[in-house]
Amino acid sequence: MATSMKRVGIVGARGHTGAELIRLVAAHPALELAYVSSRELDGQRVDAHVAEYRGELRYTAPAPAGLPALDADIVVLALPNGKASECVDAFDAAGKQPVIVDLSADYRFDPRWYYGLPELTRAKWRGETRISNPGCYATAIQLSIAPLKDVLAAPPVCFGVSGYSGAGTTPSDKNNPEKLRDNLMPYSLTGHMHEKEASRHLGIPVEFMPHVAPHFRGLTVTTNLYLSRPYKREDVQALYQRAYAGEKLVRVLDEAPWVSRIAGQHHAELGGFAMSADGKRVVVVATLDNLLKGAATQAMQNINRAIGIDEYTSIPVDR
Ligand SMILES: NC(=O)C1=CN([C@@H]2O[C@H](COP(=O)(O)OP(=O)(O)OC[C@H]3O[C@@H](n4cnc5c(N)ncnc54)[C@H](OP(=O)(O)O)[C@@H]3O)[C@@H](O)[C@H]2O)C=CC1
Ligand SMILES: CC(=O)N[C@@H](CCC(=O)OP(=O)(O)O)C(=O)O
Structure with a gap:
Protein backbone atom coordinates (compact mmCIF):
# COMPACT_ATOMS: atom_id res chain seq x y z
CA MET A 1 0.00 0.00 0.00
CA PRO A 134 -25.59 19.66 -4.87
CA GLY A 135 -28.85 17.84 -5.56
CA CYS A 136 -29.22 16.02 -8.87
CA TYR A 137 -32.06 18.10 -10.31
CA ALA A 138 -30.55 21.25 -8.78
CA THR A 139 -27.35 20.57 -10.74
CA ALA A 140 -29.22 20.27 -14.04
CA ILE A 141 -31.39 23.32 -13.28
CA GLN A 142 -28.43 25.55 -12.44
CA LEU A 143 -26.36 24.46 -15.43
CA SER A 144 -29.40 25.14 -17.66
CA ILE A 145 -30.07 28.64 -16.37
CA ALA A 146 -26.68 30.10 -15.36
CA PRO A 147 -25.60 31.40 -18.79
CA LEU A 148 -28.85 33.40 -19.19
CA LYS A 149 -29.64 34.30 -15.60
CA ASP A 150 -28.84 38.01 -16.01
CA VAL A 151 -31.10 38.56 -19.04
CA LEU A 152 -34.32 36.94 -17.84
CA ALA A 153 -37.71 38.66 -17.90
CA ALA A 154 -39.41 36.18 -15.55
CA PRO A 155 -38.56 33.26 -13.25
CA PRO A 156 -37.49 30.20 -15.26
CA VAL A 157 -39.92 27.30 -15.22
CA CYS A 158 -38.32 23.84 -15.09
CA PHE A 159 -40.10 20.57 -15.85
CA GLY A 160 -38.12 17.66 -14.43
CA VAL A 161 -38.36 13.91 -15.01
CA SER A 162 -36.07 11.59 -13.04
CA GLY A 163 -35.40 7.88 -13.11
CA TYR A 164 -36.50 6.20 -9.90
CA SER A 165 -33.00 5.62 -8.52
CA GLY A 166 -33.29 9.31 -7.57
CA ALA A 167 -35.67 8.27 -4.82
CA GLY A 168 -33.08 6.06 -3.09
CA THR A 169 -33.64 2.56 -1.74
CA THR A 170 -36.12 3.21 1.06
CA PRO A 171 -39.37 1.83 -0.40
CA SER A 172 -41.87 4.47 -1.53
CA ASP A 173 -44.26 5.03 -4.44
CA LYS A 174 -41.44 6.92 -6.19
CA ASN A 175 -39.19 3.85 -6.42
CA ASN A 176 -41.88 1.21 -6.77
CA PRO A 177 -41.54 -0.26 -10.31
CA GLU A 178 -45.13 -1.60 -10.13
CA LYS A 179 -46.62 1.81 -9.50
CA LEU A 180 -44.30 3.43 -12.03
CA ARG A 181 -45.08 1.02 -14.87
CA ASP A 182 -46.65 2.93 -17.82
CA ASN A 183 -46.73 5.93 -15.52
CA LEU A 184 -45.28 9.40 -14.92
CA MET A 185 -45.63 10.37 -11.28
CA PRO A 186 -45.76 14.09 -10.41
CA TYR A 187 -44.71 15.12 -6.89
CA SER A 188 -43.68 18.21 -4.86
CA LEU A 189 -44.94 20.46 -7.68
CA THR A 190 -44.20 23.60 -5.70
CA GLY A 191 -41.55 24.11 -3.04
CA HIS A 192 -39.35 21.08 -3.86
CA MET A 193 -36.03 21.24 -2.04
CA HIS A 194 -34.19 21.62 -5.34
CA GLU A 195 -36.37 24.62 -6.30
CA LYS A 196 -35.16 26.34 -3.13
CA GLU A 197 -31.59 25.14 -3.61
CA ALA A 198 -31.31 26.30 -7.23
CA SER A 199 -32.99 29.63 -6.40
CA ARG A 200 -30.60 30.20 -3.52
CA HIS A 201 -27.42 29.40 -5.44
CA LEU A 202 -28.39 31.10 -8.71
CA GLY A 203 -29.64 34.14 -6.79
CA ILE A 204 -32.91 34.29 -8.77
CA PRO A 205 -36.28 32.61 -8.20
CA VAL A 206 -36.74 29.34 -10.08
CA GLU A 207 -39.93 27.29 -10.45
CA PHE A 208 -39.60 23.53 -10.60
CA MET A 209 -42.07 20.70 -11.23
CA PRO A 210 -40.56 17.23 -10.68
CA HIS A 211 -41.84 13.87 -11.92
CA VAL A 212 -40.51 10.35 -11.61
CA ALA A 213 -40.60 7.87 -14.49
CA PRO A 214 -40.19 4.08 -14.92
CA HIS A 215 -36.54 4.17 -16.04
CA PHE A 216 -33.87 3.55 -13.40
CA ARG A 217 -31.24 6.26 -13.83
CA GLY A 218 -30.84 9.58 -15.59
CA LEU A 219 -32.91 12.75 -15.44
CA THR A 220 -34.19 15.39 -17.85
CA VAL A 221 -34.91 19.01 -16.97
CA THR A 222 -36.69 21.06 -19.65
CA THR A 223 -36.53 24.75 -18.80
CA ASN A 224 -38.60 27.59 -20.24
CA LEU A 225 -36.74 30.93 -20.13
CA TYR A 226 -38.35 34.29 -20.94
CA LEU A 227 -35.73 36.77 -22.16
CA SER A 228 -35.69 40.53 -21.60
CA ARG A 229 -34.91 41.21 -25.30
CA PRO A 230 -35.07 39.17 -28.53
CA TYR A 231 -32.21 36.74 -29.16
CA LYS A 232 -31.16 34.71 -32.18
CA ARG A 233 -30.84 30.98 -31.58
CA GLU A 234 -27.17 30.95 -32.58
CA ASP A 235 -26.42 33.70 -30.08
CA VAL A 236 -28.04 31.78 -27.24
CA GLN A 237 -26.21 28.62 -28.20
CA ALA A 238 -22.91 30.50 -28.44
CA LEU A 239 -23.50 31.89 -24.96
CA TYR A 240 -23.79 28.36 -23.57
CA GLN A 241 -20.79 27.18 -25.56
CA ARG A 242 -18.71 30.04 -24.15
CA ALA A 243 -19.97 29.51 -20.60
CA TYR A 244 -18.97 25.84 -20.65
CA ALA A 245 -15.93 26.01 -22.95
CA GLY A 246 -13.25 23.73 -21.52
CA GLU A 247 -15.65 22.02 -19.13
CA LYS A 248 -15.03 18.31 -19.50
CA LEU A 249 -18.27 17.33 -17.80
CA VAL A 250 -20.71 19.68 -19.56
CA ARG A 251 -21.46 19.19 -23.26
CA VAL A 252 -23.44 21.76 -25.22
CA LEU A 253 -25.30 20.08 -28.07
CA ASP A 254 -27.41 21.40 -30.90
CA GLU A 255 -30.33 19.04 -30.49
CA ALA A 256 -32.25 18.36 -27.27
CA PRO A 257 -30.44 15.56 -25.37
CA TRP A 258 -32.09 12.20 -24.58
CA VAL A 259 -32.00 10.68 -21.13
CA SER A 260 -31.49 7.19 -22.60
CA ARG A 261 -28.07 8.33 -23.83
CA ILE A 262 -26.87 9.73 -20.49
CA ALA A 263 -27.35 6.70 -18.21
CA GLY A 264 -23.93 5.61 -16.96
CA GLN A 265 -22.20 8.74 -18.34
CA HIS A 266 -20.36 11.13 -16.05
CA HIS A 267 -21.17 14.41 -17.82
CA ALA A 268 -24.25 16.60 -18.25
CA GLU A 269 -25.68 17.52 -21.67
CA LEU A 270 -27.44 20.76 -22.58
CA GLY A 271 -29.21 21.40 -25.86
CA GLY A 272 -32.43 22.14 -27.70
CA PHE A 273 -32.34 25.96 -27.61
CA ALA A 274 -35.80 26.09 -29.20
CA MET A 275 -36.72 29.76 -29.74
CA SER A 276 -40.16 31.32 -29.94
CA ALA A 277 -40.90 33.29 -33.14
CA ASP A 278 -40.31 36.64 -31.36
CA GLY A 279 -36.92 35.49 -29.99
CA LYS A 280 -37.92 36.27 -26.40
CA ARG A 281 -38.46 32.72 -25.19
CA VAL A 282 -36.02 29.83 -25.29
CA VAL A 283 -36.41 26.24 -24.12
CA VAL A 284 -33.24 24.48 -22.92
CA VAL A 285 -33.08 20.75 -22.23
CA ALA A 286 -30.57 19.23 -19.79
CA THR A 287 -29.83 15.59 -19.03
CA LEU A 288 -27.49 14.00 -16.53
CA ASP A 289 -27.16 10.73 -14.67
CA ASN A 290 -28.54 11.51 -11.21
CA LEU A 291 -26.19 8.98 -9.60
CA LEU A 292 -23.07 10.35 -11.38
CA LYS A 293 -22.92 14.04 -12.31
N1 LIG B 1 -30.17 8.90 -5.59
C1 LIG B 1 -29.85 10.04 -6.18
O1 LIG B 1 -30.03 10.20 -7.39
C2 LIG B 1 -29.22 11.14 -5.40
C3 LIG B 1 -29.17 11.11 -4.04
N2 LIG B 1 -28.62 12.15 -3.35
C4 LIG B 1 -28.58 12.13 -1.90
O2 LIG B 1 -27.56 11.22 -1.49
C5 LIG B 1 -27.94 10.58 -0.28
C6 LIG B 1 -27.93 9.08 -0.52
O3 LIG B 1 -28.84 8.78 -1.56
P1 LIG B 1 -29.05 7.31 -2.11
O4 LIG B 1 -27.74 6.65 -2.29
O5 LIG B 1 -29.97 7.42 -3.25
O6 LIG B 1 -29.84 6.68 -0.88
P2 LIG B 1 -30.17 5.18 -0.59
O7 LIG B 1 -31.50 5.14 0.01
O8 LIG B 1 -29.95 4.38 -1.84
O9 LIG B 1 -29.05 4.79 0.49
C7 LIG B 1 -29.06 5.31 1.77
C8 LIG B 1 -27.89 4.76 2.56
O10 LIG B 1 -27.97 5.22 3.89
C9 LIG B 1 -28.11 4.09 4.79
N3 LIG B 1 -29.20 4.44 5.71
C10 LIG B 1 -30.52 4.48 5.42
N4 LIG B 1 -31.22 4.92 6.49
C11 LIG B 1 -30.31 5.17 7.44
C12 LIG B 1 -30.40 5.65 8.76
N5 LIG B 1 -31.57 5.93 9.33
N6 LIG B 1 -29.26 5.78 9.47
C13 LIG B 1 -28.08 5.45 8.93
N7 LIG B 1 -27.93 4.98 7.67
C14 LIG B 1 -29.03 4.86 6.94
C15 LIG B 1 -28.41 2.89 3.95
O11 LIG B 1 -27.72 1.73 4.38
P3 LIG B 1 -28.19 0.80 5.56
O12 LIG B 1 -29.68 0.97 5.68
O13 LIG B 1 -27.77 -0.57 5.11
O14 LIG B 1 -27.44 1.28 6.74
C16 LIG B 1 -27.80 3.27 2.61
O15 LIG B 1 -26.44 2.91 2.56
C17 LIG B 1 -29.33 11.11 0.08
O16 LIG B 1 -29.21 12.17 1.00
C18 LIG B 1 -29.86 11.61 -1.26
O17 LIG B 1 -30.79 12.62 -1.07
C19 LIG B 1 -28.08 13.22 -3.99
C20 LIG B 1 -28.10 13.31 -5.35
C21 LIG B 1 -28.70 12.26 -6.17
C1 LIG C 1 -36.91 10.88 -7.96
C2 LIG C 1 -36.61 11.51 -6.63
O1 LIG C 1 -37.31 11.29 -5.64
N1 LIG C 1 -35.59 12.32 -6.55
C3 LIG C 1 -35.16 12.97 -5.35
C4 LIG C 1 -33.95 13.80 -5.63
C5 LIG C 1 -32.67 13.11 -5.31
C6 LIG C 1 -31.65 14.07 -4.76
O2 LIG C 1 -30.81 14.66 -5.35
O3 LIG C 1 -31.91 14.28 -3.51
P1 LIG C 1 -31.38 15.22 -2.37
O4 LIG C 1 -31.64 16.63 -2.69
O5 LIG C 1 -32.18 14.81 -1.20
O6 LIG C 1 -29.93 14.95 -2.25
C7 LIG C 1 -36.24 13.92 -4.83
O7 LIG C 1 -36.96 14.50 -5.60
O8 LIG C 1 -36.22 14.16 -3.62
Whole structure:
Protein backbone atom coordinates (compact mmCIF):
# COMPACT_ATOMS: atom_id res chain seq x y z
CA MET A 1 0.00 0.00 0.00
CA ALA A 2 1.50 3.36 -1.02
CA THR A 3 1.75 5.66 1.99
CA SER A 4 0.65 8.68 -0.05
CA MET A 5 -2.77 7.12 -0.66
CA LYS A 6 -5.61 9.06 1.00
CA ARG A 7 -8.13 6.95 2.85
CA VAL A 8 -11.84 7.37 2.16
CA GLY A 9 -14.72 6.37 4.40
CA ILE A 10 -18.18 6.10 2.86
CA VAL A 11 -21.05 6.33 5.32
CA GLY A 12 -24.22 4.95 3.73
CA ALA A 13 -22.38 2.80 1.21
CA ARG A 14 -25.19 0.32 0.50
CA GLY A 15 -27.18 2.98 -1.33
CA HIS A 16 -27.21 3.83 -5.02
CA THR A 17 -24.82 6.77 -4.69
CA GLY A 18 -22.57 4.98 -2.21
CA ALA A 19 -22.10 2.11 -4.67
CA GLU A 20 -21.14 4.54 -7.44
CA LEU A 21 -18.60 6.14 -5.13
CA ILE A 22 -17.06 2.77 -4.33
CA ARG A 23 -16.57 2.29 -8.10
CA LEU A 24 -14.94 5.72 -8.48
CA VAL A 25 -12.64 5.19 -5.50
CA ALA A 26 -11.71 1.70 -6.76
CA ALA A 27 -10.53 3.28 -10.04
CA HIS A 28 -8.65 6.10 -8.32
CA PRO A 29 -4.84 6.15 -8.26
CA ALA A 30 -4.56 8.23 -5.08
CA LEU A 31 -7.46 6.98 -2.97
CA GLU A 32 -8.24 3.79 -1.15
CA LEU A 33 -11.23 2.75 0.91
CA ALA A 34 -10.78 2.96 4.69
CA TYR A 35 -14.31 1.75 5.45
CA VAL A 36 -17.74 1.52 3.90
CA SER A 37 -20.74 1.49 6.21
CA SER A 38 -24.10 -0.23 5.97
CA ARG A 39 -26.26 -1.62 8.72
CA GLU A 40 -27.95 -4.03 6.34
CA LEU A 41 -24.74 -5.36 4.71
CA ASP A 42 -22.67 -5.36 7.93
CA GLY A 43 -20.02 -8.10 7.68
CA GLN A 44 -20.52 -8.81 3.97
CA ARG A 45 -17.69 -8.50 1.44
CA VAL A 46 -17.78 -5.35 -0.67
CA ASP A 47 -16.74 -7.22 -3.83
CA ALA A 48 -19.88 -9.34 -3.52
CA HIS A 49 -21.96 -6.20 -4.14
CA VAL A 50 -19.71 -3.96 -6.24
CA ALA A 51 -17.81 -6.05 -8.79
CA GLU A 52 -15.44 -3.20 -9.72
CA TYR A 53 -13.98 -3.23 -6.20
CA ARG A 54 -11.15 -5.72 -5.77
CA GLY A 55 -10.00 -6.23 -2.21
CA GLU A 56 -10.82 -7.76 1.11
CA LEU A 57 -12.88 -4.97 2.64
CA ARG A 58 -16.21 -5.74 4.27
CA TYR A 59 -19.09 -3.43 5.15
CA THR A 60 -19.21 -2.36 8.77
CA ALA A 61 -21.85 -0.52 10.77
CA PRO A 62 -20.14 1.97 13.08
CA ALA A 63 -22.27 4.35 15.11
CA PRO A 64 -21.67 8.02 14.26
CA ALA A 65 -19.62 8.44 17.44
CA GLY A 66 -17.27 5.69 16.25
CA LEU A 67 -16.44 7.28 12.88
CA PRO A 68 -13.60 9.62 13.94
CA ALA A 69 -11.54 6.71 15.33
CA LEU A 70 -11.58 5.04 11.90
CA ASP A 71 -9.12 7.68 10.71
CA ALA A 72 -10.22 8.37 7.15
CA ASP A 73 -8.74 11.42 5.43
CA ILE A 74 -11.96 11.92 3.49
CA VAL A 75 -15.46 11.04 4.68
CA VAL A 76 -18.41 10.91 2.29
CA LEU A 77 -21.84 11.00 3.88
CA ALA A 78 -24.30 9.25 1.56
CA LEU A 79 -27.12 9.00 4.07
CA PRO A 80 -30.77 10.01 3.72
CA ASN A 81 -31.56 13.67 4.42
CA GLY A 82 -31.47 14.66 8.09
CA LYS A 83 -28.79 12.17 9.14
CA ALA A 84 -25.56 14.05 8.42
CA SER A 85 -25.32 16.26 11.48
CA GLU A 86 -24.86 13.45 13.99
CA CYS A 87 -21.81 12.33 12.00
CA VAL A 88 -20.46 15.86 11.60
CA ASP A 89 -20.98 16.53 15.32
CA ALA A 90 -19.00 13.37 16.13
CA PHE A 91 -15.98 14.68 14.18
CA ASP A 92 -16.28 18.06 15.91
CA ALA A 93 -16.48 16.38 19.33
CA ALA A 94 -13.40 14.29 18.56
CA GLY A 95 -11.46 17.32 17.24
CA LYS A 96 -10.92 15.57 13.87
CA GLN A 97 -11.18 17.49 10.63
CA PRO A 98 -11.19 15.16 7.64
CA VAL A 99 -12.53 16.41 4.32
CA ILE A 100 -16.28 15.80 4.66
CA VAL A 101 -18.46 15.67 1.56
CA ASP A 102 -22.17 15.48 2.31
CA LEU A 103 -24.40 14.17 -0.48
CA SER A 104 -27.64 15.01 1.30
CA ALA A 105 -29.48 18.31 1.30
CA ASP A 106 -28.55 19.01 4.93
CA TYR A 107 -25.83 21.64 4.43
CA ARG A 108 -26.77 23.13 1.05
CA PHE A 109 -28.02 26.31 2.72
CA ASP A 110 -25.24 26.57 5.29
CA PRO A 111 -22.79 29.34 4.36
CA ARG A 112 -20.03 27.68 6.42
CA TRP A 113 -20.01 24.80 3.93
CA TYR A 114 -18.68 25.09 0.38
CA TYR A 115 -21.42 24.31 -2.15
CA GLY A 116 -19.56 22.23 -4.70
CA LEU A 117 -20.98 22.53 -8.20
CA PRO A 118 -17.52 23.02 -9.73
CA GLU A 119 -18.57 24.38 -13.12
CA LEU A 120 -20.40 27.23 -11.37
CA THR A 121 -18.77 27.60 -7.93
CA ARG A 122 -15.12 26.63 -8.50
CA ALA A 123 -13.97 30.22 -7.96
CA LYS A 124 -15.79 30.45 -4.63
CA TRP A 125 -13.83 27.64 -2.95
CA ARG A 126 -11.72 29.08 -0.13
CA GLY A 127 -10.12 25.84 0.98
CA GLU A 128 -13.15 24.66 2.93
CA THR A 129 -12.92 21.00 3.92
CA ARG A 130 -16.67 20.73 4.48
CA ILE A 131 -18.34 20.36 1.15
CA SER A 132 -22.03 20.14 0.42
CA ASN A 133 -22.70 18.23 -2.80
CA PRO A 134 -25.59 19.66 -4.87
CA GLY A 135 -28.85 17.84 -5.56
CA CYS A 136 -29.22 16.02 -8.87
CA TYR A 137 -32.06 18.10 -10.31
CA ALA A 138 -30.55 21.25 -8.78
CA THR A 139 -27.35 20.57 -10.74
CA ALA A 140 -29.22 20.27 -14.04
CA ILE A 141 -31.39 23.32 -13.28
CA GLN A 142 -28.43 25.55 -12.44
CA LEU A 143 -26.36 24.46 -15.43
CA SER A 144 -29.40 25.14 -17.66
CA ILE A 145 -30.07 28.64 -16.37
CA ALA A 146 -26.68 30.10 -15.36
CA PRO A 147 -25.60 31.40 -18.79
CA LEU A 148 -28.85 33.40 -19.19
CA LYS A 149 -29.64 34.30 -15.60
CA ASP A 150 -28.84 38.01 -16.01
CA VAL A 151 -31.10 38.56 -19.04
CA LEU A 152 -34.32 36.94 -17.84
CA ALA A 153 -37.71 38.66 -17.90
CA ALA A 154 -39.41 36.18 -15.55
CA PRO A 155 -38.56 33.26 -13.25
CA PRO A 156 -37.49 30.20 -15.26
CA VAL A 157 -39.92 27.30 -15.22
CA CYS A 158 -38.32 23.84 -15.09
CA PHE A 159 -40.10 20.57 -15.85
CA GLY A 160 -38.12 17.66 -14.43
CA VAL A 161 -38.36 13.91 -15.01
CA SER A 162 -36.07 11.59 -13.04
CA GLY A 163 -35.40 7.88 -13.11
CA TYR A 164 -36.50 6.20 -9.90
CA SER A 165 -33.00 5.62 -8.52
CA GLY A 166 -33.29 9.31 -7.57
CA ALA A 167 -35.67 8.27 -4.82
CA GLY A 168 -33.08 6.06 -3.09
CA THR A 169 -33.64 2.56 -1.74
CA THR A 170 -36.12 3.21 1.06
CA PRO A 171 -39.37 1.83 -0.40
CA SER A 172 -41.87 4.47 -1.53
CA ASP A 173 -44.26 5.03 -4.44
CA LYS A 174 -41.44 6.92 -6.19
CA ASN A 175 -39.19 3.85 -6.42
CA ASN A 176 -41.88 1.21 -6.77
CA PRO A 177 -41.54 -0.26 -10.31
CA GLU A 178 -45.13 -1.60 -10.13
CA LYS A 179 -46.62 1.81 -9.50
CA LEU A 180 -44.30 3.43 -12.03
CA ARG A 181 -45.08 1.02 -14.87
CA ASP A 182 -46.65 2.93 -17.82
CA ASN A 183 -46.73 5.93 -15.52
CA LEU A 184 -45.28 9.40 -14.92
CA MET A 185 -45.63 10.37 -11.28
CA PRO A 186 -45.76 14.09 -10.41
CA TYR A 187 -44.71 15.12 -6.89
CA SER A 188 -43.68 18.21 -4.86
CA LEU A 189 -44.94 20.46 -7.68
CA THR A 190 -44.20 23.60 -5.70
CA GLY A 191 -41.55 24.11 -3.04
CA HIS A 192 -39.35 21.08 -3.86
CA MET A 193 -36.03 21.24 -2.04
CA HIS A 194 -34.19 21.62 -5.34
CA GLU A 195 -36.37 24.62 -6.30
CA LYS A 196 -35.16 26.34 -3.13
CA GLU A 197 -31.59 25.14 -3.61
CA ALA A 198 -31.31 26.30 -7.23
CA SER A 199 -32.99 29.63 -6.40
CA ARG A 200 -30.60 30.20 -3.52
CA HIS A 201 -27.42 29.40 -5.44
CA LEU A 202 -28.39 31.10 -8.71
CA GLY A 203 -29.64 34.14 -6.79
CA ILE A 204 -32.91 34.29 -8.77
CA PRO A 205 -36.28 32.61 -8.20
CA VAL A 206 -36.74 29.34 -10.08
CA GLU A 207 -39.93 27.29 -10.45
CA PHE A 208 -39.60 23.53 -10.60
CA MET A 209 -42.07 20.70 -11.23
CA PRO A 210 -40.56 17.23 -10.68
CA HIS A 211 -41.84 13.87 -11.92
CA VAL A 212 -40.51 10.35 -11.61
CA ALA A 213 -40.60 7.87 -14.49
CA PRO A 214 -40.19 4.08 -14.92
CA HIS A 215 -36.54 4.17 -16.04
CA PHE A 216 -33.87 3.55 -13.40
CA ARG A 217 -31.24 6.26 -13.83
CA GLY A 218 -30.84 9.58 -15.59
CA LEU A 219 -32.91 12.75 -15.44
CA THR A 220 -34.19 15.39 -17.85
CA VAL A 221 -34.91 19.01 -16.97
CA THR A 222 -36.69 21.06 -19.65
CA THR A 223 -36.53 24.75 -18.80
CA ASN A 224 -38.60 27.59 -20.24
CA LEU A 225 -36.74 30.93 -20.13
CA TYR A 226 -38.35 34.29 -20.94
CA LEU A 227 -35.73 36.77 -22.16
CA SER A 228 -35.69 40.53 -21.60
CA ARG A 229 -34.91 41.21 -25.30
CA PRO A 230 -35.07 39.17 -28.53
CA TYR A 231 -32.21 36.74 -29.16
CA LYS A 232 -31.16 34.71 -32.18
CA ARG A 233 -30.84 30.98 -31.58
CA GLU A 234 -27.17 30.95 -32.58
CA ASP A 235 -26.42 33.70 -30.08
CA VAL A 236 -28.04 31.78 -27.24
CA GLN A 237 -26.21 28.62 -28.20
CA ALA A 238 -22.91 30.50 -28.44
CA LEU A 239 -23.50 31.89 -24.96
CA TYR A 240 -23.79 28.36 -23.57
CA GLN A 241 -20.79 27.18 -25.56
CA ARG A 242 -18.71 30.04 -24.15
CA ALA A 243 -19.97 29.51 -20.60
CA TYR A 244 -18.97 25.84 -20.65
CA ALA A 245 -15.93 26.01 -22.95
CA GLY A 246 -13.25 23.73 -21.52
CA GLU A 247 -15.65 22.02 -19.13
CA LYS A 248 -15.03 18.31 -19.50
CA LEU A 249 -18.27 17.33 -17.80
CA VAL A 250 -20.71 19.68 -19.56
CA ARG A 251 -21.46 19.19 -23.26
CA VAL A 252 -23.44 21.76 -25.22
CA LEU A 253 -25.30 20.08 -28.07
CA ASP A 254 -27.41 21.40 -30.90
CA GLU A 255 -30.33 19.04 -30.49
CA ALA A 256 -32.25 18.36 -27.27
CA PRO A 257 -30.44 15.56 -25.37
CA TRP A 258 -32.09 12.20 -24.58
CA VAL A 259 -32.00 10.68 -21.13
CA SER A 260 -31.49 7.19 -22.60
CA ARG A 261 -28.07 8.33 -23.83
CA ILE A 262 -26.87 9.73 -20.49
CA ALA A 263 -27.35 6.70 -18.21
CA GLY A 264 -23.93 5.61 -16.96
CA GLN A 265 -22.20 8.74 -18.34
CA HIS A 266 -20.36 11.13 -16.05
CA HIS A 267 -21.17 14.41 -17.82
CA ALA A 268 -24.25 16.60 -18.25
CA GLU A 269 -25.68 17.52 -21.67
CA LEU A 270 -27.44 20.76 -22.58
CA GLY A 271 -29.21 21.40 -25.86
CA GLY A 272 -32.43 22.14 -27.70
CA PHE A 273 -32.34 25.96 -27.61
CA ALA A 274 -35.80 26.09 -29.20
CA MET A 275 -36.72 29.76 -29.74
CA SER A 276 -40.16 31.32 -29.94
CA ALA A 277 -40.90 33.29 -33.14
CA ASP A 278 -40.31 36.64 -31.36
CA GLY A 279 -36.92 35.49 -29.99
CA LYS A 280 -37.92 36.27 -26.40
CA ARG A 281 -38.46 32.72 -25.19
CA VAL A 282 -36.02 29.83 -25.29
CA VAL A 283 -36.41 26.24 -24.12
CA VAL A 284 -33.24 24.48 -22.92
CA VAL A 285 -33.08 20.75 -22.23
CA ALA A 286 -30.57 19.23 -19.79
CA THR A 287 -29.83 15.59 -19.03
CA LEU A 288 -27.49 14.00 -16.53
CA ASP A 289 -27.16 10.73 -14.67
CA ASN A 290 -28.54 11.51 -11.21
CA LEU A 291 -26.19 8.98 -9.60
CA LEU A 292 -23.07 10.35 -11.38
CA LYS A 293 -22.92 14.04 -12.31
CA GLY A 294 -25.96 14.39 -10.03
CA ALA A 295 -24.14 12.80 -7.06
CA ALA A 296 -21.03 10.53 -7.05
CA THR A 297 -19.07 12.05 -9.94
CA GLN A 298 -19.67 15.55 -8.63
CA ALA A 299 -18.52 14.35 -5.18
CA MET A 300 -15.36 12.95 -6.79
CA GLN A 301 -14.70 16.31 -8.53
CA ASN A 302 -15.04 17.98 -5.13
CA ILE A 303 -12.78 15.44 -3.38
CA ASN A 304 -10.09 15.74 -6.03
CA ARG A 305 -10.08 19.52 -5.70
CA ALA A 306 -10.04 19.37 -1.91
CA ILE A 307 -6.95 17.13 -1.90
CA GLY A 308 -5.22 19.25 -4.53
CA ILE A 309 -5.14 16.88 -7.49
CA ASP A 310 -6.62 17.09 -10.98
CA GLU A 311 -10.39 17.52 -10.66
CA TYR A 312 -11.14 14.72 -13.12
CA THR A 313 -8.91 12.02 -11.63
CA SER A 314 -10.70 8.64 -11.88
CA ILE A 315 -13.63 10.20 -13.79
CA PRO A 316 -13.98 8.92 -17.37
CA VAL A 317 -14.31 12.08 -19.48
CA ASP A 318 -13.74 10.70 -22.99
CA ARG A 319 -15.84 12.19 -25.75
N1 LIG B 1 -30.17 8.90 -5.59
C1 LIG B 1 -29.85 10.04 -6.18
O1 LIG B 1 -30.03 10.20 -7.39
C2 LIG B 1 -29.22 11.14 -5.40
C3 LIG B 1 -29.17 11.11 -4.04
N2 LIG B 1 -28.62 12.15 -3.35
C4 LIG B 1 -28.58 12.13 -1.90
O2 LIG B 1 -27.56 11.22 -1.49
C5 LIG B 1 -27.94 10.58 -0.28
C6 LIG B 1 -27.93 9.08 -0.52
O3 LIG B 1 -28.84 8.78 -1.56
P1 LIG B 1 -29.05 7.31 -2.11
O4 LIG B 1 -27.74 6.65 -2.29
O5 LIG B 1 -29.97 7.42 -3.25
O6 LIG B 1 -29.84 6.68 -0.88
P2 LIG B 1 -30.17 5.18 -0.59
O7 LIG B 1 -31.50 5.14 0.01
O8 LIG B 1 -29.95 4.38 -1.84
O9 LIG B 1 -29.05 4.79 0.49
C7 LIG B 1 -29.06 5.31 1.77
C8 LIG B 1 -27.89 4.76 2.56
O10 LIG B 1 -27.97 5.22 3.89
C9 LIG B 1 -28.11 4.09 4.79
N3 LIG B 1 -29.20 4.44 5.71
C10 LIG B 1 -30.52 4.48 5.42
N4 LIG B 1 -31.22 4.92 6.49
C11 LIG B 1 -30.31 5.17 7.44
C12 LIG B 1 -30.40 5.65 8.76
N5 LIG B 1 -31.57 5.93 9.33
N6 LIG B 1 -29.26 5.78 9.47
C13 LIG B 1 -28.08 5.45 8.93
N7 LIG B 1 -27.93 4.98 7.67
C14 LIG B 1 -29.03 4.86 6.94
C15 LIG B 1 -28.41 2.89 3.95
O11 LIG B 1 -27.72 1.73 4.38
P3 LIG B 1 -28.19 0.80 5.56
O12 LIG B 1 -29.68 0.97 5.68
O13 LIG B 1 -27.77 -0.57 5.11
O14 LIG B 1 -27.44 1.28 6.74
C16 LIG B 1 -27.80 3.27 2.61
O15 LIG B 1 -26.44 2.91 2.56
C17 LIG B 1 -29.33 11.11 0.08
O16 LIG B 1 -29.21 12.17 1.00
C18 LIG B 1 -29.86 11.61 -1.26
O17 LIG B 1 -30.79 12.62 -1.07
C19 LIG B 1 -28.08 13.22 -3.99
C20 LIG B 1 -28.10 13.31 -5.35
C21 LIG B 1 -28.70 12.26 -6.17
C1 LIG C 1 -36.91 10.88 -7.96
C2 LIG C 1 -36.61 11.51 -6.63
O1 LIG C 1 -37.31 11.29 -5.64
N1 LIG C 1 -35.59 12.32 -6.55
C3 LIG C 1 -35.16 12.97 -5.35
C4 LIG C 1 -33.95 13.80 -5.63
C5 LIG C 1 -32.67 13.11 -5.31
C6 LIG C 1 -31.65 14.07 -4.76
O2 LIG C 1 -30.81 14.66 -5.35
O3 LIG C 1 -31.91 14.28 -3.51
P1 LIG C 1 -31.38 15.22 -2.37
O4 LIG C 1 -31.64 16.63 -2.69
O5 LIG C 1 -32.18 14.81 -1.20
O6 LIG C 1 -29.93 14.95 -2.25
C7 LIG C 1 -36.24 13.92 -4.83
O7 LIG C 1 -36.96 14.50 -5.60
O8 LIG C 1 -36.22 14.16 -3.62
